[in-house]
Amino acid sequence: MAELSFEDALNRLEEIANILEQGSQSLDETLKLFEEGNKLFVFCEEKLDKAENKLHILTKDNNNFKLEPERDE
Amino acid sequence: MPLINFMDLFDQLERENIYTVSEINLEIKELLETTIPALWVQGEISNFTHHSSGHMYFSLKDINSQINCVMWKNRNIALNFSPTDGMKVNVYGAIRVYEKRGTYQIDIYKMMPSGIGDLQIAFEQLKAQLNAEGLFDSQYKKSLPQFPVNVGIVTSSTGAAIRDIKNVINRRFPAVKLILRPATVQGEGAAGDIARAIEEFNEYKDVDVLIVGRGGGSLEDLWAFNEEVVARAIFQSDIPVVSAVGHEIDFTISDFVADLRAPTPSAAAELVVPDMNEINNILNSLYSICKKSTLDSVMTYREQIKNIRTSYGFRRPLDYVNQFRQRLDELSHLNSLAAMHKISIEKQRLQQLHHRLTDLSPDSVLNRGYSIVRRLSDKELIKNAGQLNMNDDIFLQFYKGSAESRITKIDKN
Numbered sequence: 001m002a003e004l005s006f007e008d009a010l011n012r013l014e015e016i017a018n019i020l021e022q023g024s025q026s027l028d029e030t031l032k033l034f035e036e037g038n039k040l041f042v043f044c045e046e047k048l049d050k051a052e053n054k055l056h057i058l059t060k061d062n063n064n065f066k067l068e069p070e071r072d073e
Numbered sequence: 074m075p076l077i078n079f080m081d082l083f084d085q086l087e088r089e090n091i092y093t094v095s096e097i098n099l100e101i102k103e104l105l106e107t108t109i110p111a112l113w114v115q116g117e118i119s120n121f122t123h124h125s126s127g128h129m130y131f132s133l134k135d136i137n138s139q140i141n142c143v144m145w146k147n148r149n150i151a152l153n154f155s156p157t158d159g160m161k162v163n164v165y166g167a168i169r170v171y172e173k174r175g176t177y178q179i180d181i182y183k184m185m186p187s188g189i190g191d192l193q194i195a196f197e198q199l200k201a202q203l204n205a206e207g208l209f210d211s212q213y214k215k216s217l218p219q220f221p222v223n224v225g226i227v228t229s230s231t232g233a234a235i236r237d238i239k240n241v242i243n244r245r246f247p248a249v250k251l252i253l254r255p256a257t258v259q260g261e262g263a264a265g266d267i268a269r270a271i272e273e274f275n276e277y278k279d280v281d282v283l284i285v286g287r288g289g290g291s292l293e294d295l296w297a298f299n300e301e302v303v304a305r306a307i308f309q310s311d312i313p314v315v316s317a318v319g320h321e322i323d324f325t326i327s328d329f330v331a332d333l334r335a336p337t338p339s340a341a342a343e344l345v346v347p348d349m350n351e352i353n354n355i356l357n358s359l360y361s362i363c364k365k366s367t368l369d370s371v372m373t374y375r376e377q378i379k380n381i382r383t384s385y386g387f388r389r390p391l392d393y394v395n396q397f398r399q400r401l402d403e404l405s406h407l408n409s410l411a412a413m414h415k416i417s418i419e420k421q422r423l424q425q426l427h428h429r430l431t432d433l434s435p436d437s438v439l440n441r442g443y444s445i446v447r448r449l450s451d452k453e454l455i456k457n458a459g460q461l462n463m464n465d466d467i468f469l470q471f472y473k474g475s476a477e478s479r480i481t482k483i484d485k486n
Contacts, residue, residue, distance in 0.1 A: 010356070027371070030366075031367070033367075041363075053243060054251075055253055057254075058254040
């Protein structure tokens with residue numbers, strides 16, 4: 001299964017925040033939603049922290065693509 | 074006055090060639106038209122006339138001199154600029170001599186504005202053509218992804234553009250992957266290379282948005298981004314393309330076709346990724362809402378439970394039970410009262426019936442003076458006189474006691 005995208009995670013977190021704000025859930029559901037929201041928050045934070053920094057170079061050799069990080073000069 | 078020496082005149086004629094006007098003009102025509110090939114001439118337009126026939130007539134001049142020009146209708150209709158007096162132009166044509174009038178002029182094949190030359194014309198022509206085809210239409214423009222994971226770049230591997238893009242993205246949103254497909258951005262073959270780079274990214278596929286561009290330069294330097302092959306590659310791209318060519322004020326054809334135009338490569342980098350700080354703030358605020366809402370809900374439930382536990386009923390459970398007991402008694406008492414009331418009513422009814430019954434009993438009838446008569450012999454109950462015969466013995470029952478008697482007279486009425 002494809003990993004959750006940052007965008008989907010953020011959207012779901014927003015959805016959960018809206019539901020919880022309404023407060024019409026049962027206690028059980030409230031706690032479940034909060035747990036899910038917490039997981040999503042941590043997931044998003046981790047994604048943001050991942051700094052790529054290196055530029056990658058794309059080259060095509062015959063019919064194959066090659067992706068290489070830029071070598072420092 | 075000396076007489077004209079006709080003999081001297083005839084001698085003169087034999088020795089020197091005297092041209093007629095037509096002859097000399099023809100000589101000049103041959104000389105000019107065969108010696109001078111078609112050539113480029115630069116000058117300023119004056120006395121310009123666009124004749125109703127469609128032909129254009131004007132003079133081309135510089136500070137010292139001028140020369141007549143004509144551009145026939147079938148040649149000037151392809152022009153995509155309007156020549157005017159004062160305009161500096163380059164014309165390509167051949168010298169033509171008109172013997173009849175003894176004049177010569179440049180017969181123009183091609184004409185274009187001076188300085189920028191072919192480039193400007195070509196730009197306007199291609200722009201008009203692609204626009205007519207619909208390549209610039211907003212309906213074809215794709216929106217950019219809000220959170221790209223992979224950003225593709227088509228530009229020179231050296232130069233300011235790639236450096237600027239890297240810097241901006243690393244500052245603004247470092248959590249994206251930058252992929253450069255290096256390309257020649259000016260000179261021979263640049264347009265083809267840029268187009269190929271865009272196509273390769275579309276083949277590679279794993280890219281969410283493309284930045285295509287270069288740093289500032291002259292019109293010639295930027296020219297590749299005005300070429301048709303680049304425009305078409307941008308249009309065909311399934312990946313959204315942001316054009317980022319040159320300085321703020323430059324507009325290339327790539328800018329018109331792209332899904333979004335950025336005035337510089339740095340600006341393109343800003344457009345393509347969100348601001349990390351802003352996203353962080355949003356995340357934190359969403360998390361706060363979740364936390365606060367959850368706490369509020371839990372507190373509300375706690376309150377509810379507390380209220381139930383501390384309510385009057387829960388504080389005096391025994392009292393509660395007793396209340397129930399009392400209630401039960403009250404109910405059963407009410408029940409008996411009701412039952413008794415019903416019984417007495419029934420009793421009354423019974424008594425009434427009894428009275429009625431007793432009133433109708435034989436004893437009460439006898440008590441009122443009636444007697445029961447039977448024939449003594451067969452005990453037959455006598456209800457009418459017709460049952461009796463003369464000298465029958467009868468038995469009489471009174472309320473109290475009885476008697477016997479003999480029939481002496483019968484009246485059957």
